[in-house]
Amino acid sequence: DAEITQSPRHKITETGRQVTLACHQTWNHNNMFWYRQDLGHGLRLIHYSYGVHDTNKGEVSDGYSVSRSNTEDLPLTLESAASSQTSVYFCASSSISRLSSYNEQFFGPGTRLTVL
Amino acid sequence: GQQLNQSPQSMFIQEGEDVSMNCTSSSIFNTWLWYKQEPGEGPVLLIALYKAGELTSNGRLTAQFGITRKDSFLNISASIPSDVGIYFCAGQKGSNYKLTFGKGTLLTVNP
Numbered sequence: 771d772a773e774i775t776q777s778p779r780h781k782i783t784e785t786g787r788q789v790t791l792a793c794h795q796t797w798n799h800n801n802m803f804w805y806r807q808d809l810g811h812g813l814r815l816i817h818y819s820y821g822v823h824d825t826n827k828g829e830v831s832d833g834y835s836v837s838r839s840n841t842e843d844l845p846l847t848l849e850s851a852a853s854s855q856t857s858v859y860f861c862a863s864s865s866i867s868r869l870s871s872y873n874e875q876f877f878g879p880g881t882r883l884t885v886l
Numbered sequence: 887g888q889q890l891n892q893s894p895q896s897m898f899i900q901e902g903e904d905v906s907m908n909c910t911s912s913s914i915f916n917t918w919l920w921y922k923q924e925p926g927e928g929p930v931l932l933i934a935l936y937k938a939g940e941l942t943s944n945g946r947l948t949a950q951f952g953i954t955r956k957d958s959f960l961n962i963s964a965s966i967p968s969d970v971g972i973y974f975c976a977g978q979k980g981s982n983y984k985l986t987f988g989k990g991t992l993l994t995v996n997p
Contacts, residue, residue: 801983803984810989811989812974812987812988812989812990813974813987815984818983818984820983828984860928860929862928864983866983873916873917873919873936873978873983873985874919874931874934875919875931875976875985876931877921877928877929877930878928879926879927879928880926880928
């Protein structure tokens with residue numbers, strides 16, 4: 771079955787380190803999204819991509835970057851981790867085809883990141 | 887940024903009771919989605935609505951796309967303990983594929 775996976779599921783790192791969170795989907799979806807989830811803020815969009823080599827900033831993109839070299843993967847990089855980036859991170863994907871319910875985003879299981 | 891106002895923030899109900907929650911916005915949306923999130927997991931899509939006035943059911947869940955396109959409602963009938971979780975509404979507007987999420991309704995069901 772098609773799916774979306776994230777790794778690692780849990781990560782503890784130190785302030786200032788570079789961290790990369792992986793997201794892999796096997797639906798062949800063009801659209802991929804990264805969110806962070808924090809108490810009191812719900813899900814906030816960090817970055818998104820509508821296809822290979824396309825990346826766009828979301829509402830909370832400072833301190834994060836993404837790259838899209840193929841359809842299946844959208845890794846999220848924290849260039850220099852800060853304590854304010856302690857959060858749960860979710861990756862999601864969706865189709866661009868109107869025949870495939872194109873606005874329905876499917877989420878991965880999440881990565882819990884702690885920055886000490 | 888764009889906000890969806892989701893209410894209530896939390897609900898404590900007895901097993902067997904019906905539940906209603908809603909999402910409102912000052913803007914018009916083309917699509918409304920309802921997700922459920924359980925502890926330690928990602929949100930799971932429950933219902934998608936694409937037309938104003940649309941009423942869609944998924945088992946004991948029923949959702950409606952408001953006629954003004956600025957709101958949506960989710961009802962759960964005859965709640966059971968496994969309904970516990972956080973329910974999120976999400977809306978899509980314009981020609982892009984981004985979603986705007988509400989802050990969620992935490993549902994607790996007492997057996």
